Amino acid sequence: MKIRKKITLWISGTALLSTIAFSSFIFFELMEEPFRFIDKELQLVTQALVEQMKNSGINKGRYDLSSVPYNPDHYWIKVTRPNGETVYQSKMTRYTDISDASHKNKYMIEKTISRSQIRLGQDDNDDVLFRVMVTQAQIENLPIVVRIAKPIETLEEELLDLVRDIIISLTLCILIIIVLSYQLAGKILNPVVSITHMVKDISEKSLDKRIPLSRNKNELNDLSISLNKMFDRLQYSFKRQKEFIGNASHELKSPITLLMLAQEEMLMNDNLSLPASKGLMKQLNTTRRMSHLVKNLLDLSRLEQQETLTCKPVNLTTLIKRVVNDYSELLAAKNIRICNEMAEDVSLQGDPEKLFRLLINLIDNSIRYNLEKNGRIIIDGGKTNDGILLEISNTGQPIPEQDLDFVFEQFYRVEKSRSTTHGGSGLGLAIAKKIVALHDGKIQITNEPGSMIKIAVVFPLSS
Structure with a gap:
């Protein structure tokens, strides 16, 4: 009640x-x-x-x-x-x-x-x-x-x-009292309701907002002061966390790059024995995965710290064709057949660079977790009543139902073998979700009949 x-x-x-x-x-x-x-x-x-x-x-x-x-x-x-x-x-x-x-x-x-x-x-x-x-x-x-x-x-x-x-008279009185009591309770709780709405509006994107303080020095004013102090601490913590990820990734980038160059240079030595060459190659692959992880962390850090977009008209159909063309050799090497059924001339207002990165992450994810033989990728979408729809489906092992709500979280892996085998860092879909959120869109992943996994993205028409 x-x-x-x-x-x-x-x-x-x-x-x-x-x-x-x-x-x-x-x-x-x-x-x-x-x-x-x-x-x-x-x-x-x-x-x-x-x-x-x-x-x-x-x-x-x-x-x-x-x-x-x-x-x-x-x-x-x-x-x-x-x-x-x-x-x-x-x-x-x-x-x-x-x-x-x-x-x-x-x-x-x-x-x-x-x-x-x-x-x-x-x-x-x-x-x-x-x-x-x-x-x-x-x-x-x-x-x-x-x-x-x-x-x-x-x-x-x-x-x-x-x-x-x-x-x-008592019946009429109690009816009047109930109505007046309900109105009085509403007036008493109105400041609490206002504070609740303000707290709901304050999210990770708007931690700089604060609850206005009333002139009356009462308990509600004390509650507002306490909540504002809590938001101050949260904002400071979020800022330090984002700065830490960005700074740590930036500091790791240069040493990892130097380490990769040194390993590649050592592999060019013809006098290396076969066991040493295999060991160095294994280390180089691990270092490359670390470099890819650091790059994703840097990208994610920039997305979280940069909450504004450079919006301009973007032809989504053309952008998809460009990404598919870039992956043509990899698709052929993995024997994956891609079917692009995207409607022609689908445009929206958005950041071209970030939308390009979104498509790269989604298609790369569809390639990584596709079937080893005779895999398929289907790209479909167009304008609908709800907005601009983009669907990317791929063949592969179904995702357990209990994991569907968590695959967009940072570093989340459905199973270790999946991530280790395909070299995933657990950040690709997290970056994709962040880019979609910056465009005020929605993203969802579902298991479809015929061993298909579909990722659906909906952008608002006003984006």
Whole structure:
């Protein structure tokens, strides 16, 4: 799960819990307040009734409750003695009986009363909710029980409506909170996203770029400073590495050249014995391989340090014919048949020298690792919707699938015998990949049916 979603969930969850807690507190306070007033009202009616009974006598049966601020007919009232004898009852007792429904002082009870008898705000099922209060008193040293109840069905409906309104409000609130939290999380993480994009843009080619520092001295600013320092160290390391390869190759070039000249001069001596001549020839071949390796290292070092191209229109078809012509004698000596099916007049914007070196490396690679007898090389390509395509296929042993992604790495060898036998340095394809990358192209190698190995290069049309 992404951090933005986590922040959204945390903010939304916290806000939701806080809202629910606050709403619940308000709801219960609002719910208790009406019951306080109702209980106070019932208590006043009870006190007035008891006072009238004390003044008029318990056996009167009818009492004047005009001094009570509430109409007694709106209440269910029943006064009884301990033996169950009814001393007083209101008109509402005709429609239902709620006596002895509970032993509590205050409680709620629901009764079914038909609306045809009396209208008390019944619901669709003719149910009425009563708030009941039970009071014990003494009149003329005789104990009585006053049970009074008030219908509160209307209040119950209002409370249910309030609950529905609270639920709807909470739902709307949480939706708004989620949207705002997501936007807030985006704003919080926006600097991190910007830093991430900048870091992705900084590659080996653009190590000189740095992350702009913000004016706020916060944690993100510290992160940017740390990353910039890391890029400084990486740039310095890359620069030193490239300089080391170039300097080492340059320093090795002259001694190896002198060594080759000395070995060739010694081989021209007619007085050398056959074993000595064979030993010198073996050393000369090794020295030549070293010279070829140093030359490739120098070329690779120049390509890595020189990241600009001298671009001009290049006829790729003509350049391929030139390279094939240069290799004609070697192809004939190795009995390799080459088939050039490249489309005519395929041109692109590129560096002629580097493209020439690319074709030399690719065709040389196809010759080195071809079959020993009756080998074939097929060159094909032209303009496509994706760009300019160049395909060079050769017969040979298939490359293991696990090695296909690594053959363009420096000094990578699929098998030792392959490199030793053919004198490969493991840098030819690495140089080819670097040249293609400088032209913003792509290169890929695949195994094809019929024991063919194909290298495909695609140059963009805008190159």
